[in-house]
Amino acid sequence: MxxxxxxxxxxxxxxxxxxxxxxxxxxxxxxxxxxxxxxxxxxxxxxxxxxxxxxxxxxxxxxxxxxxxxxxxxxxxxxxxxxxxxxxxxxxxxxxxxxxxxxxxxxxxxxxxxxxxxxxxxxxxxxxxxxxxxxxxxxxxxxxxxxxxxxxxxxxxxxxxxxxEGQGAFINAIATGIIPGGVAAGIIDCGSGTTIAQCFSANGHLIPSSRTVSPVGVHHLLKMIATDPRLKERIGGEGNLHLIQQAIEDSSFSYGASNVDIEQIFREHRKVWAQSALRKALEKFSSMKDEIDSILLVGGGAHIVKAICQKSSIILSPNPQTANVMGMARLAELKIARSAA
Structure with missing residues (x-):
């Protein structure tokens, strides 16, 4: 079991x-x-x-x-x-x-x-x-x-x-020592199609007024780069989203086997994308700066967001795409152990 x-x-x-x-x-x-x-x-x-x-x-x-x-x-x-x-x-x-x-x-x-x-x-x-x-x-x-x-x-x-949503990631971050227990924290879930930001209190409960949802995710940024005329001209067609994401996450900005440099294209598009995906979240967290000590990045696009947000208070979760489900699995394990005791 x-x-x-x-x-x-x-x-x-x-x-x-x-x-x-x-x-x-x-x-x-x-x-x-x-x-x-x-x-x-x-x-x-x-x-x-x-x-x-x-x-x-x-x-x-x-x-x-x-x-x-x-x-x-x-x-x-x-x-x-x-x-x-x-x-x-x-x-x-x-x-x-x-x-x-x-x-x-x-x-x-x-x-x-x-x-x-x-x-x-x-x-x-x-x-x-x-x-x-x-x-x-x-x-x-x-x-x-x-x-x-x-x-x-x-x-x-x-x-x-x-x-x-995100509560499991908060619990996982405390359990693994990424953030200290007993403090409130903000979480930005950088998903494929949405960007969700919210804060959790020191005891792990959602602060409802902190939640913001943007219908723009990392997929939209990758698509903007993939369809950029400069990249299409260099590689002879639309770019592969996986290869673009890989080039950004490893900081090489080198696209696939062709080694086309996409850094300038990325930097131009990320400004526009960040305005729609992150602006509401960061404004909300700024208004709560006296209540939260850190902001945790989770989700499949967390590495890309970290490349944009360099502040030390914004922490990239290890294995960000599975952080939420791993935190929930920890709770399930604890529940079973208590039932068996």
């Missing part, structure tokens, strides 16, 4: 059994005909899930592709989790169950404590719990596995705790 946490993000869904975090692109598609599943599912991989029976009666008999496989097999109809109005609730169980294959060799799996985070736990927490709790009979396979390679599971999720 391992603690389990899940963080459904704009770009990636992060899961953690114990202290082993994993990432899967937050793409999902319901499957009508299995013959439509593409043989080439890309480097991101994915999972195939068949819901046979269980407490989610609305899912009985349905088939799902999750991760990169959904985007490649169904490019016109796949969805990002956040594109559905209640996607983080609607697809939570599918993503939670898809990770069982990586961690369990046994047919009967019990998850005594599932921790997750939502923007508004008070409003949506009970809906999330209703969507995931209970007993679920499934067939599960890595995509492209033949039917005889599918694994049959009975998964029981006994309890679920919903935190505010």
């Amino acid at each position: 391992l603690p389990y946490a899940i963080d459904l993000g704009n770009g990636y869904t992060k899961t953690s059994y114990g202290n082993k975090p994993r990432l899967m692109p937050s793409y999902v598609s319901q499957v009508v005909n299995e013959s439509d599943i593409c043989d080439d599912f890309g480097p991101g991989g994915g999972a195939f899930l068949l819901y046979l029976s269980g407490d989610r009666h609305d899912l009985i008999g349905t088939k799902w592709l999750l991760g990169e496989a959904a985007k490649i097999s169904f490019p016109a109809t796949y969805q990002r989790v956040v594109e559905a109005s209640a996607g983080k609730i609607e697809y939570a169980l599918q993503f939670a169950l898809s990770d069982v294959l990586c961690c369990h060799k046994y047919q009967n799996v019990t998850i005594p404590a599932l921790y997750a985070s939502l923007p508004d736990p008070l409003t949506d927490g009970e809906k999330f719990k209703k969507a995931v709790l209970g007993r679920h009979e499934i067939q599960l396979a890595h995509v492209n596995s033949p039917p005889d390679a599918r694994f049959h599971y009975f998964v029981t999720i006994e309890n679920c705790k919903i935190l505010h």
Whole structure:
């Protein structure tokens, strides 16, 4: 019985059994005909899930592709989790169950404590719990596995705790000594499609008035650079977002094998991007400077934001993309230990 946490993000869904975090692109598609599943599912991989029976009666008999496989097999109809109005609730169980294959060799799996985070736990927490709790009979396979390679599971999720987004990252930062305990701190979650800033009190509770959300994430900055005419002229087309992000994060500003220098392009576009993505957050934190001692950067774009924000009070979290889910996994582990005592 391992603690389990899940963080459904704009770009990636992060899961953690114990202290082993994993990432899967937050793409999902319901499957009508299995013959439509593409043989080439890309480097991101994915999972195939068949819901046979269980407490989610609305899912009985349905088939799902999750991760990169959904985007490649169904490019016109796949969805990002956040594109559905209640996607983080609607697809939570599918993503939670898809990770069982990586961690369990046994047919009967019990998850005594599932921790997750939502923007508004008070409003949506009970809906999330209703969507995931209970007993679920499934067939599960890595995509492209033949039917005889599918694994049959009975998964029981006994309890679920919903935190505010970013709360897990705050807890993880204290547990790992990144920030001292007993003090308030600000967190900027630099996601793919959004930038979320908020403050947590010394006892780990969200300060609601501190929360700001910008619908601009690191993906937008990378896209601005990728479509810059100067880069397109040098490489003969639009730039690869992964290679651009890599060049920024390692501070080389050298694009791919062609070694095109993108530093000047980055510095020009980051000014415009920072105004839309970071201005509200930094203004809010400036008004609370007497209340918070430090600002923690988390999320997949944290390295890029740190390259822009050089102040010593702005701290880059180690493994920033999985910091939130790792903090929640710590809480799940603590809950199980207390129950066993």
